[in-house]
Amino acid sequence: MARFINLRELAQTTTGWHYQVRAPSNIALIKYWGKKAAQLPCNPSLSMTLAQAYTQSDFDVTRAQKEGELEFLLEGHKKSGFDSKALKLWQLICSKYPELLNYNIRIDTRNTFPHGAGIASSASGMAALALGLLALVGESDLKVISSFARLGSGSACRSLYPNFALWGQSEISAASSDDYACEYPEYHADFSQLRDAIVIVSGEEKSVSSSQGHDLMKTHPYGQRRFEVARQNLKTLSAALKSGDWNSFIEVVEREAFELHSLMMTGTPSYTLMTPATLDFIIRFRKWRDQAQVKAAFTLDAGPNIHVIHAASEAKRVQVWLETLIAEGFSARTLFDHMGAGAYIIAGGESL
Numbered sequence: 621m622a623r624f625i626n627l628r629e630l631a632q633t634t635t636g637w638h639y640q641v642r643a644p645s646n647i648a649l650i651k652y653w654g655k656k657a658a659q660l661p662c663n664p665s666l667s668m669t670l671a672q673a674y675t676q677s678d679f680d681v682t683r684a685q686k687e688g689e690l691e692f693l694l695e696g697h698k699k700s701g702f703d704s705k706a707l708k709l710w711q712l713i714c715s716k717y718p719e720l721l722n723y724n725i726r727i728d729t730r731n732t733f734p735h736g737a738g739i740a741s742s743a744s745g746m747a748a749l750a751l752g753l754l755a756l757v758g759e760s761d762l763k764v765i766s767s768f769a770r771l772g773s774g775s776a777c778r779s780l781y782p783n784f785a786l787w788g789q790s791e792i793s794a795a796s797s798d799d800y801a802c803e804y805p806e807y808h809a810d811f812s813q814l815r816d817a818i819v820i821v822s823g824e825e826k827s828v829s830s831s832q833g834h835d836l837m838k839t840h841p842y843g844q845r846r847f848e849v850a851r852q853n854l855k856t857l858s859a860a861l862k863s864g865d866w867n868s869f870i871e872v873v874e875r876e877a878f879e880l881h882s883l884m885m886t887g888t889p890s891y892t893l894m895t896p897a898t899l900d901f902i903i904r905f906r907k908w909r910d911q912a913q914v915k916a917a918f919t920l921d922a923g924p925n926i927h928v929i930h931a932a933s934e935a936k937r938v939q940v941w942l943e944t945l946i947a948e949g950f951s952a953r954t955l956f957d958h959m960g961a962g963a964y965i966i967a968g969g970e971s972l
């Protein structure tokens with residue numbers, strides 16, 4: 621499996637080719653919530669890259685006789701209207717690499733995870749699109765690819781990297797930048813191969829888009845304070861990751877999830893994305909986790925579903941507890957995922 625192939629050289633010798641891009645989703649432990657112009661974050665964020673939840677985009681490319689055509693498909697079917705984020709990203713990439721207009725490009729996209737599962741499809745989708753288009757012009761610098769992915773969707777810039785990704789300038793890493801994400805390599809062995817059990821309590825569409833949520837932060841009474849607290853939370857998390865301190869990890873990851881939701885609840889307009897089932901789950905989970913001393917923390921995305929981030933050594937205990945909870949009547953579906961290797965390209969492609 622090639623992590624990167626230089627299609628610019630291939631373009632000189634062939635008239636058409638096929639390649640596949642796989643980009644995973646990610647779950648933020650320190651949340652990006654609030655942005656400035658050009659999709660720059662108001663605070664740094666840190667995420668865990670997933671493995672099983674990914675977007676696969678099949679690229680079929682031929683040289684165009686005149687002006688090239690772009691075609692987006694979803695699971696093999698023509699889309700009636702273009703996804704606005706995808707179209708915007710295509711235009712931005714073309715403005716820097718106009719040679720892309722010399723190709724006919726057909727992109728067929730599918731996700732391995734269901735819609736409404738609490739897994740961000742814009743993160744994996746925009747990362748796949750940026751990686752796939754930039755491969756065509758021979759761009760292999762992950763910083764450049766990440767900064768374009770960011771312009772598609774902020775959280776997408778983190779999806780390119782393995783394990784943990786850091787996006788946004790922070791004193792915890794000299795490599796950090798607001799423009800692009802970087803890998804965050806400094807963590808204790810206890811935090812390697814983390815698992816994520818996703819507890820789907822509702823498959824409904826989100827009632828508020830992330831973009832609306834970010835907008836809310838511009839006038840939010842706690843906005844400026846939140847950006848400071850997020851920086852502090854990141855420092856605490858980074859220290860916990862380095863030293864292998866699970867208690868501190870749990871405290872800060874769970875606080876971040878509640879901060880995100882309380883910002884939504886206290887904004888104007890106000891949104892509640894948690895449901896009674898979300899809180900019911902969290903209360904039961906914390907009680908069991910604290911009693912049984914499990915290395916596990918919950919986090920939430922901008923929705924009602926819960927991610928239980930846990931040590932690889934706890935996978936069996938978490939799975940059995942979740943199965944028992946559901947067997948006893950708690951209504952939910954589960955998806956099990958783990959820390960992944962980031963985005964990559966497969967020359968020729970493979971079927972999913």
Ligand code: DP6
Nearest residue numbers: 648651652665773774775830831922
């Ligand atoms: C709650 O990246 O989806 O998932 O930049 O507008 O596309 P846009 O927003 P998006 O926001 C993600 C918000 C979050 C937290 C996070 O992933 O850091």
